[in-house]
Amino acid sequence: MNLDELKKLKEKAQRQVALREGNKKYRVVFSMGTSGIAAGAREIMTTMLDEIDKRGIENVEVAVTGEIGLVDAEPVIRIEERSGEKVTYAKVNADAARKIVSEHLQKGKVVDGLAVGKVKQKEAERLK
């Protein structure tokens, strides 16, 4: 690793996390506690961001959170829609990560085989 690489990384990071700001349709939350990291959450995040970048998807913001308690299901990703709907994906591997990007984030279709829980809009509002 050298300074040039880090500078490029920083630019990329700023471009990608600038996505946090603004009202995007999807918010992707990565669980990055000890168990998530041990299960490979960091690599999953890298894979997904590369895929989002490659496909030029813009309606997405990324966030990282700490331990969420789903220790045995890590790596866990939660996709929150602006409408309030939340979908949680568990035991995500690299292939699944790419599929989530191409199906869910690009086409808006929940990847059924991978999703573990879905909080419906009504419920999400009740929880607020």
Next chain:
Amino acid sequence: MFDQLSLNILDIGMNSLAAGATVLRITVIENAEHDWLVIRIRDNGHGMDQKTLREILARNASTKAGRKKPIGLGLALLRQTSEMCGGAFHVHSAPGEGTGVTASMRASHVDRPPLGDLNATIFALCAANPTVDIQLNCESNGEKFHFSSQEGKYHEPRRTQEAQREGTAAGRAA
């Protein structure tokens, strides 16, 4: 156990962010001549009192008591790696002053994990909180470089200097 030291750094860095740090400084020093690898993670978050710190180190407690499954393995994992590789592990922390973690190890020790993808670690930390100044200082056999995620963008040197002063004050206290 993590197979890369950069994952340990990410894990502990995430705790720093959870502690409300505005500056997170990661230092990695490699010295082949003296056969040392030193990792230091220093934040200006809310810190811990001595009782909490002792508990955490003694029984791998987690401060996240509200959680269904508090884990509290982050520091324990790094300590294990460090002590297994012939090094020392030290944490100093005080309420309001932030926390510093130092782990050293024999660079050539057969069990020492590789540093791994530090870029991905820094990136994940930047993504976790883009307003925090994530700093990386690397020193490898005399070659140095410095990286700061806020460089040129929201640069506030005063804050950095304050953090440095805090760092030395905490160092003396410890």
